[in-house]
Amino acid sequence: MALMLVKFDLKKRVKLAQTVWFMYWFAVMAGVLVFSMGLFFKIELRKRSELMDNNESHFLPNLLIFMGLIACGINAFGGKVCYDSLDPSKFAKWKPMLKNFLVFCVVFNALLFVTALLCFVMRIPLQFTLAEGLRSGMKFYKDTDTPGRCYMKRTLDQMQMEFRCCGNDNYRDWFEIQWVSNRYLDFSAKEVKDRIGSNVDGQYLMDGVPFSCCNPSSPRPCIQFQMTNNTAHYSYDHYTEELNVWNRGCREALLSYYGGLMNTIGALVLLVTMLEIGVTIGLQYVDSSLSTLVNPDDPESESEGWILEKTVKETFTDIMDKMKAMGKGSKVEEGEAAVATVS
């Protein structure tokens, strides 16, 4: 008893082939979309790889690019088969390949589904990479003369301005590191010597933040230095001041940006997976309806189409038997080869 049997006459077959052809071209465009999303994601990771210690995993965008290309190829081939399906002579040359092609499509759909799940799951490793990378980024902010790190300051400043964030968790992270290079500190000044002497590591720490933390929406000019000292500024209370610098930490800002991007891509890949399942089922119907013509020479005859020739259980047991037979076949060959070598 076939799974989901449908009767077809000529008109229905033609309509089915045209619809599935149309869907295949849609699916090609969906494949291009997946490819370009993978490319976009890769570029976004590359742009900010300095902030992630050049340590970020490019596995997911590479997978998306690969799946997008394969999707384009598979769907273009499927579309060609559908286009030729109404002409028996052209269809005859595709027929032998169809069974293997459909199995390949099923495997591809499963991989696509796994990719979609990965899009949602890979957020977690990204969180750790970001946390580590930002902490190092801030430590190297002052090293504008060290080759390989001289652009860290600019990258970090531009990122804080673009994402409207300050520091790793919040602005106080800047109080714990020296972000002014020693080249610009006057070591003969008493104030500098005091600050350096005041901590174990000999670092010039201050309660100030870089200018990129400033919030343009603040009604007063930005207060960057002596932030915890209320008396240093007129009418200023650092406990109640909210608009002066950005309150959000950059790890949270970047994570929400990349998390949103990955969620969107994951949702789109799920939709593409459903489309691919639809076209695979459509092609199976086209194939089965053309194979079961009551009178092979008469194109007007009726036929039947199905998803599986037998029921799910029977198909599954058939596959298991085939695999066992293949395994036994190998064993028999080995036994014969052993006998041949002995005698």
Added chain:
Amino acid sequence: MPFMPVKFNSQKRVKLAQGLWLIYWLSVIVGIFIFSLGIFFKIELRKRSEMMDNNESHLVPNLLILVGLLACGINAFGGKVCHDSLDPVKFAKWKPMLKPYLMMCCGFNGLLLLTGLLCFLMQFAVYLTLAEGLKNSIKFYKDTDTPGRCFMKRTLDMTQIEFRCCGNNNFRDWFEVQWISNRYLDMSNDLVKDRVLSNVEQKYLMDSVPFSCCNPGSPRPCIQHHLTNNSAHYDYDHRIEELNIWTRGCREALFSYFSSMMSSIGILVLGTIILESADMAGLKYLTTALETMEDPENPECESEGWLLEKGVKETFGDLLTKMKTLGKGNQVDEGGDAQEAAT
């Protein structure tokens, strides 16, 4: 003697109609593109209208939107006529409208030429508006408590960050205005009192700039205050320091942005004129080829197509005589009315 006659047989006519139909659809897409460019330009002007005193002229974007819509309509109609031209029955109903349609296309090309020229000429107006507007913006930077101007600070800060510029001509423009609101000045402080009294208008002037002038590419943390005082900062010489703050003025930055946008749009519009002229020529050839069929009942017969029925000079002379007769016709009418009124 027709102007640029070309002989057509049935195959050539069909090819011309198909090619022209494709070009018309391309022109519709170009029309949509011009419409969207007009909307984009309008949005950009609106975004920065605070920098221009809300005084900027929206003539060019409005004209672009109108031209884009007209182009879509005219070219869609032309495409429909081409599509129907190979069926004599359908073409017969469009035939009477074609002469006025071609006149309208000529007028539309004139409008396109005007729009293209305006795109280049209105840049001067934009420059002058920007100069005035930025001067006022800098003056109103501190008025974050005045209704209607409370977002001027944020807009100016974000403009300086985005366009990498400082002040109107350069950063010294900030030295000439008070950009700190009086609410944040401690008037009982001697330093503040000295500064306020040091100039005629009693403004708190200083040699400092807002944080948005800072250049993230500078190797040292941004020096915003006491810019002209070398001794206030370690290892600092304001005459040779180049990377500290943006050296470009915002008027130049904004103007180069808008002028490049307007120049590109102008070039595109002028290119559209060439496309539209090609459309008109093609349609004229097609209609004349269909009109001059030797044997109207036989679609396979030969015919001739041209751009103008007589030579250029003769057509021009004909037009002038027609206009003169129209003018004389009015005079005769007036004379006739006068006679009737008299009798």
